[in-house]
Amino acid sequence: MTTEATETGRKPKAEGVGGGIKTQINLPWSKAAQIAMNSLKIRFWRSMITGAGIFLGIAFLCFSGSPILISLFQHKLVPGPDLNRQVWLVVMALLVCTVGIMNSMLMSVSERFREIGTMKCLGALNSLIVRLFLIEALFMGFVSSFGGWVLGFFAVFLVRWITLGWAGGVTSLTPGIIAGSLVLSVLIGGALTLIAALLPAQRAAQMPPAAALRTEV
Amino acid sequence: MSATEYIVRTKDVVKVFTLGEEKLRALDGVNVDIRRGEYISIMGPSGSGKSTLFNAIGGLDKPDSGSVFINDVDMAQLDAGELAYLRCHTIGYIFQTFNLITVMTALENVTLPTIFAGTPTDDGIARGMELLDIVGLGHRYHHKPSQLSGGQQQRVAIARSLANNPSIILADEPTGNLDSKTGEEIIALLRRLNKEQGVTIITATHDYKMVDVSDRVIWIRDGKVEKIENRADIQLSIGGMAGEAEHLAGAAGVDAVG
Ligand SMILES: Nc1ncnc2c1ncn2[C@@H]1O[C@H](COP(=O)(O)OP(=O)(O)OP(=O)(O)O)[C@@H](O)[C@H]1O
Ligand SMILES: [Mg+2]
Numbered sequence: 001m002t003t004e005a006t007e008t009g010r011k012p013k014a015e016g017v018g019g020g021i022k023t024q025i026n027l028p029w030s031k032a033a034q035i036a037m038n039s040l041k042i043r044f045w046r047s048m049i050t051g052a053g054i055f056l057g058i059a060f061l062c063f064s065g066s067p068i069l070i071s072l073f074q075h076k077l078v079p080g081p082d083l084n085r086q087v088w089l090v091v092m093a094l095l096v097c098t099v100g101i102m103n104s105m106l107m108s109v110s111e112r113f114r115e116i117g118t119m120k121c122l123g124a125l126n127s128l129i130v131r132l133f134l135i136e137a138l139f140m141g142f143v144s145s146f147g148g149w150v151l152g153f154f155a156v157f158l159v160r161w162i163t164l165g166w167a168g169g170v171t172s173l174t175p176g177i178i179a180g181s182l183v184l185s186v187l188i189g190g191a192l193t194l195i196a197a198l199l200p201a202q203r204a205a206q207m208p209p210a211a212a213l214r215t216e217v
Numbered sequence: 218m219s220a221t222e223y224i225v226r227t228k229d230v231v232k233v234f235t236l237g238e239e240k241l242r243a244l245d246g247v248n249v250d251i252r253r254g255e256y257i258s259i260m261g262p263s264g265s266g267k268s269t270l271f272n273a274i275g276g277l278d279k280p281d282s283g284s285v286f287i288n289d290v291d292m293a294q295l296d297a298g299e300l301a302y303l304r305c306h307t308i309g310y311i312f313q314t315f316n317l318i319t320v321m322t323a324l325e326n327v328t329l330p331t332i333f334a335g336t337p338t339d340d341g342i343a344r345g346m347e348l349l350d351i352v353g354l355g356h357r358y359h360h361k362p363s364q365l366s367g368g369q370q371q372r373v374a375i376a377r378s379l380a381n382n383p384s385i386i387l388a389d390e391p392t393g394n395l396d397s398k399t400g401e402e403i404i405a406l407l408r409r410l411n412k413e414q415g416v417t418i419i420t421a422t423h424d425y426k427m428v429d430v431s432d433r434v435i436w437i438r439d440g441k442v443e444k445i446e447n448r449a450d451i452q453l454s455i456g457g458m459a460g461e462a463e464h465l466a467g468a469a470g471v472d473a474v475g
Contacts, residue, residue: 027332
């Protein structure tokens, strides 16, 4: 695939008539954040659907991973068929979650290739485009993962209450366990979302605009 | 020739598309010189290379060889930042398919280039409203493209192309998706911008009505410039276009309606 010149790699050039050639300004992060948030807002329902993919994936992962996490915090992680089964479940959940998030993000970014081409025609720098998708993805990833964690952990809470009772099941969910699962959920969800958004966004931003405008989704 | 007489020059521009084994020379050594303030139509049959030339002149695609000069600066020498500046400030693009951003309102679409230019938000909005008024859509500023007709969308696109006061407007079949009456309105609008604001207009077109307002017509065929005619030479009378189209097609020997 052909790409354009990079923004950092300056080539020596003959100066044009009437002095130097002007270069495009870099918008500040605050402005980029404003554009990105607006972009999420104006496609609210589309964003919700994409977010739902992340949300469900993380909820599932959080729920499936909780037995191991709890054993880990209680120092009761003993090798055996039980653990094997739990690990297996987490690996499957992680896989489902990864595929789900990748799928929803890849879709939502690829259907915007033309928009990326259009923005480049209107003077957007590649770095701005990547930045916009980065901010959108971070926001989507964190918010949806947080939501997913709330649902997943609530399910853990309910299941333990019902099966183990309040005293043994719920009281053993220490702040450390709650915080640990929250951090893990948000980190995994955020990272997967970010990767899945940035790879196609970067690729589209580096295409010549004519190529990006030609893409059909 | 003064240094700034020509706003756009192309020198032996070649663009080759590789389709499997086959190599297709979509542009095969194109040389054109366009003066500041001219209204140029690029005509030719379908597949002759008009859009490819549009992309090359606009810096939207790199030619395989040859050079495009904008204001005497070789575009191939520009880095990405300078290229972005050129797209933002020097050239306004109008596409056959409008290429508006569908989730944005008319006003947001028109304002977008001012955001990239770093214009303060309020000034950008004021500019956007002013331009929408110019194209006669001030009252529809909050409508999304899907709520506008094709002609109205194209007028939004024209307003957008003017956002940062470009010195060149590049239009690829701006009337291609429009009925003939709406097409005439768009042509009149482009002509007005050309006359009143001195914007250089370069349009690829199939539309013979365009010839009527052009200073020069560049005929291309199979990726080569076939001939360049001044309007005076084409000897068109204003109006009565229906007959002229046939006359032209015959005179030019080009099946330009493809
Ligand atoms: N991305 C591409 N890949 C392969 N071939 C292409 C590509 N773009 C254009 N071509 C080919 O290059 C030639 C010129 O195409 P171009 O789009 O410039 O024609 P055009 O004059 O704009 O036609 P039309 O009036 O139908 O828009 C055509 O034969 C086309 O098939
Ligand atoms: Mg074309």
